[in-house]
Amino acid sequence: xxxxxxxxxxxxxxxxxxxxxxxxxxxxxxxxxxxxxxxxxxxxxxxxxxxxxxxxxxxxxxxxxxxxxxxxxxxxxxxxxxxxxxxxxxxxxxxxxxxxxxxxxxxxxxxxxxxxxxxxxxxxxxxxxxxxxxxxxxxxxxxxxxxxxxxxxxxxxxxxxxxxxxxxxxxxxxxxxxxxxxxxxxxxxxxxxxxxxxxxxxxxxxxxxxxxxxxxxxxxxxxxxxxxxxxxxxxxxxxxxxxxxxxxxxxxxxxxxxxxxxxxxxxxxxxxxxx
Amino acid sequence: xxxxxxxxxxxxxxxxxxxxxxxxxxxxxxxxxxxxxxxxxxxxxxxxxxxxxxxxxxxxxxxxxxxxxxxxxxxxxxxxxxxxxxxxxxxxxxxxxxxxxxxxxxxxxxxxxxxxxxxxxxxxxxxxxxxxxxxxxxxxxxxxxxxxxxxxxxxxxxxxxxxxxxxxxxxxxxxxxxxxxxxxxxxxxxxxxxxxxxxxxxxxxxxxxxxxxxxxxxxxxxxxxxxxxxxxxxxxxxxxxxxxxxxxxxxxxxxxxxxxxxxxxxxxxxxxxxxxxxxxxxxxxxxxxxxxxx
Numbered sequence: 001x002x003x004x005x006x007x008x009x010x011x012x013x014x015x016x017x018x019x020x021x022x023x024x025x026x027x028x029x030x031x032x033x034x035x036x037x038x039x040x041x042x043x044x045x046x047x048x049x050x051x052x053x054x055x056x057x058x059x060x061x062x063x064x065x066x067x068x069x070x071x072x073x074x075x076x077x078x079x080x081x082x083x084x085x086x087x088x089x090x091x092x093x094x095x096x097x098x099x100x101x102x103x104x105x106x107x108x109x110x111x112x113x114x115x116x117x118x119x120x121x122x123x124x125x126x127x128x129x130x131x132x133x134x135x136x137x138x139x140x141x142x143x144x145x146x147x148x149x150x151x152x153x154x155x156x157x158x159x160x161x162x163x164x165x166x167x168x169x170x171x172x173x174x175x176x177x178x179x180x181x182x183x184x185x186x187x188x189x190x191x192x193x194x195x196x197x198x199x200x201x202x203x204x205x206x207x208x209x210x211x212x213x214x215x216x217x218x219x220x221x222x223x224x225x226x227x228x229x230x231x232x233x234x235x236x237x238x239x240x241x242x243x244x245x246x247x248x249x250x251x252x253x254x255x256x257x258x259x260x261x262x263x264x265x266x267x268x269x270x271x272x273x274x275x
Numbered sequence: 276x277x278x279x280x281x282x283x284x285x286x287x288x289x290x291x292x293x294x295x296x297x298x299x300x301x302x303x304x305x306x307x308x309x310x311x312x313x314x315x316x317x318x319x320x321x322x323x324x325x326x327x328x329x330x331x332x333x334x335x336x337x338x339x340x341x342x343x344x345x346x347x348x349x350x351x352x353x354x355x356x357x358x359x360x361x362x363x364x365x366x367x368x369x370x371x372x373x374x375x376x377x378x379x380x381x382x383x384x385x386x387x388x389x390x391x392x393x394x395x396x397x398x399x400x401x402x403x404x405x406x407x408x409x410x411x412x413x414x415x416x417x418x419x420x421x422x423x424x425x426x427x428x429x430x431x432x433x434x435x436x437x438x439x440x441x442x443x444x445x446x447x448x449x450x451x452x453x454x455x456x457x458x459x460x461x462x463x464x465x466x467x468x469x470x471x472x473x474x475x476x477x478x479x480x481x482x483x484x485x486x487x488x489x490x491x492x493x494x495x496x497x498x499x500x501x502x503x504x505x506x507x508x509x510x511x512x513x514x515x516x517x518x519x520x521x522x523x524x525x526x527x528x529x530x531x532x533x534x535x536x537x538x539x540x541x542x543x544x545x546x547x548x549x550x551x552x553x554x555x556x557x558x559x560x561x562x563x564x565x566x567x568x569x
Contacts, residue, residue: 011370011373011374012374012377014366014370015367015370015371018367018385019385022384022388022445023387024403025400025402026387026399028399028407029402032402043414044406044410044411045407086293086294086297089290089291090290090291090294092290093286094290094291097287099283101287102287105291105295108303109298112302112303114551115306115548116498116501116502116547117502118504118526118527118544118547119306119547119548120305120306120544121527121530121544122312122530122537122540122541122544123304123309123312123541124301124305127304127308128301142297142301145297145301146297146300146302147301147302149294149297149298150298150302153294178290182290203390207392207395209392209393209394209505210504210527214531225394225395228394228398232398239402242398242402246399249392249395250391250392250395250399253390253391253392254390254391257386257387265382265386265449265452265453268450269449269450269453272450272492272495273450273453273454273487273488273491
């Protein structure tokens with residue numbers, strides 16, 4: 001579409017202002033995390049004269065960065081792995097099976113996608129306590145699997161339709177059992193949608209706040225987000241420390257974003273359009 | 276063929292079992308449990324509790340001004356978000372789409388805030404609102420900046436909206452961008468040859484081609500906005516007083532921090548569920564009809 005020069009200029013201006021606003025809080029957090037408290041209150045917008053990394057050292061300890069990052073990694077890896085394993089099996093089979101039972105199970109999974117988390121959080125905390133999974137990183141990961149499979153099943157269910165049935169028949173003739181056929185032939189072919197699901201679930205689990213808040217009580221089990229949250233309550237006025245912690249928490253995702261941008265955006269677009 | 280049929284069912288269940296068991300434990304049973312508790316006066320601790328019918332629902336809607344206020348506050352928030360989030364996301368997507376050379380750059384920048392956890396975003400903005408903007412206002416004498424951004428209930432509503440948009444617009448923008456890429460260039464060119472202005476082309480050609488994305492983005496915004504929690508929790512904590520308390524926060528307080536009235540809080544969460552369902556069905560119903568028209 002050809003645009004007039006003035007229109008094109010307006011668009012550039014609009015986008016530039018938008019980009020500045022978009023980046024502004026991140027920029028402020030970064031520059032101020034490198035200043036002393038005094039330097040900061042003199043001017044929040046000025047660049048630091050000398051880089052004060054001691055805020056980071058302090059924050060690193062206060063939020064138990066290493067430990068809580070490991071916790072977040074454990075929860076994410078087990079959560080995502082479990083969702084993919086369970087949902088791929090179920091989504092594939094439900095998609096390939098016709099009949100009332102299969103349709104009923106699928107509908108049940110899909111209908112529950114509408115249930116807001118806040119409607120189940122009370123009985124869920126009870127259930128977690130009864131099953132002795134609350135208070136542990138592994139338990140938390142299990143709950144994520146339970147909450148995440150329905151969406152993943154939905155996406156797999158749709159994707160499986162694009163895989164020709166002849167492949168399974170061929171495998172069967174060659175003597176593969178059902179599970180063998182699935183793991184050897186089908187699962188590798190599901191890779192594109194598996195990547196999409198992994199990305200969507202990673203963003204969800206890594207950044208989630210409320211569920212860890214409800215489930216974890218022991219601070220050594222805290223996820224990264226939860227650790228940073230406690231800091232905010234305890235060190236209310238120590239902005240340089242808090243900002244350093246915020247940057248430390250946000251940085252890993254932004255770095256990951258830098259590397260996997262293309263996949264992330266594609267994943268979101270696909271997840272939305274198929275969902 | 277009863278044997279064959281039996282084998283069929285067993286194989287189906289074998290594949291579905293892992294997902295179904297874990298889903299039942301952490302989603303299906305809690306959903307049913309929550310609905311059941313909503314009719315009881317359970318306090319979460321006692322073994323014995325009684326069934327009180329619709330008592331909790333009546334109390335929530337009739338005798339609990341805090342709950343009703345949080346409900347109205349949330350509705351106002353939902354309305355603002357649906358309009359603003361989609362307008363901004365669509366405008367950004369359309370504008371970015373016209374810029375072939377800088378497309379990647381702007382897309383990256385606008386989406387970046389979405390990567391940051393909502394609660395962390397809220398904390399970053401708390402810093403901006405409570406520290407940076409007042410100082411900027413003092414130094415530059417721009418009076419608009421001089422607000423009690425999170426201290427004055429009238430203003431803090433907009434602060435909450437600003438942070439939500441900052442965090443969420445990028446996501447919707449990606450969906451709109453993907454939809455825009457699906458609009459055939461030849462159609463737009465044909466419209467231009469027929470003498471349509473860029474705005475007319477957008478209105479008559481592009482927009483009808485992306486109504487599917489509009490429906491999805493409205494659905495996502497509506498669902499997300501009713502469930503807003505982190506932004507408000509991080510920014511105002513629901514205050515001052517209870518002036519910015521959203522419905523999810525009201526439920527959370529009722530169950531976990533104030534009274535431990537699990538049954539009553541469950542009833543409130545069932546009300547939230549029903550409201551979301553109702554709004555979703557209306558929205559999808561209305562917009563699907565529009566899609567067919569186009």
